[in-house]
Amino acid sequence: MLQKTNRLTLVEQVALQMESLIESGKWTVGMRIPAEPELMAELNVSRNTLREAIRALIHAGLLKTKQGDGTYVCSSSALGVVLQKRILRSDTLQTLEVRHALEREAAHLAAQRRTSDEAQELLLQLERCEAAAANGDIDRFVTEDIRLHQSIVTSSHNEVLIELYDHIAEASQDSITSMTRYEVDTEFIEIHRQLVEAIVEQDAARAAAAVHRYISQSKAVLVAEGGDQL
Template sequence: MSLGALRPSPLVEQATTHLREQITSGEWSVGTKLPGETALAKSLGVGRSTVREALRALAGAGLVQARQGSGVFVIANRPKEDWSTQLRQAAITDVYEVRMLVEVEAAQLAARRRTDEDIAALRAALDTRRTAGRAGDAAFVEADIALHEAVVAAAHNPVLTGLFTEFIPILKQRLLDLVELLNLRSDDPHHGEEGHTALVTAVTEGDAEAAGNALRNELRQTLALLHSL
């Protein structure tokens, strides 16, 4: 079966697309052994190195798997979803449960590792959140998340920082929806002020237990609200 020769511009991407289509269309079903690199290269009109890179991309997408001494086999007919896609599709309550695990640990680490620069950033973020209490819901949510970002940053763990960064887009939209839906700021424009002040105080004073408790309590309250919807 000929797959059709490819045009000379990004060949790896084109090869990957062509091979992926053979899998997702069902032409190569799950369990099928793919033709060898030489055969694929000839069908696609590219070099073996291009085919090899395309197969790596397909393996990264969870579609194929190389089995030593046996060849490359189709193991799925749909690419696995990346982390960002999973977050966008997840229930917000599930996101919050994971957020609690991540941020509580981050707050405790921040209390142990914070620097003078971190303390200044936390206090500034808290002041900004207070000021945003006089603004609209979008600005308030933005300031709220920025304070949480400052806490995570003070933990000085790039993996935690990267993980929390992935949460931010979904958190902004869902928090804004929550604030507007429940009209949370009608009676208290600075909703959550006490808890956030306690969090910043605990981190700046180096009290890891208090920092973790303050953040855990705040997120539990929000999670309870989400479950009530």
């Protein structure tokens, strides 16, 4: 027998309002949230209600309290927290397979939907990657390579895919960085140029194929370096 639905408690309402501030970007990751008196006045709630809501968001992994300093945003969404916990329990190969699926579809969609401005930005971002590699600046190359892939995903114009990829990339940052350090060679750079050029030329099949090639290369590097020990 169906039960009557319960209305949200005041604590739940406050927590949802604060969560929406985080997910909308008004409260960014790393930001210290306003002090209790300010939040109590703005939300028109008691100190106990506010503290319960904050505790709920801390438990959800969105906020963290630094003793004697304040409460800070530590994740942009509850989804990000869940994915991060799940990825930490997964091996590098599984994470790479997920990236394969997401990046291949993103490249395919980006080739169909990218704007002229996005095409130009992808070419500029590719040049930044190539310049870093040519200068032997591996740290810079890793940073620019991640930005390139995020730009490709953004060009897909699929909001769910963009959000999901952002969280996956954030949660798997260490493994992505480790893999990229091993892969910086002429072939790796050339595949990425083929990927960007395919998107610019709106050749979706060729863009997806380029993703398949560099992910396959990453898998080969992973095996050669001893599996999940990167």
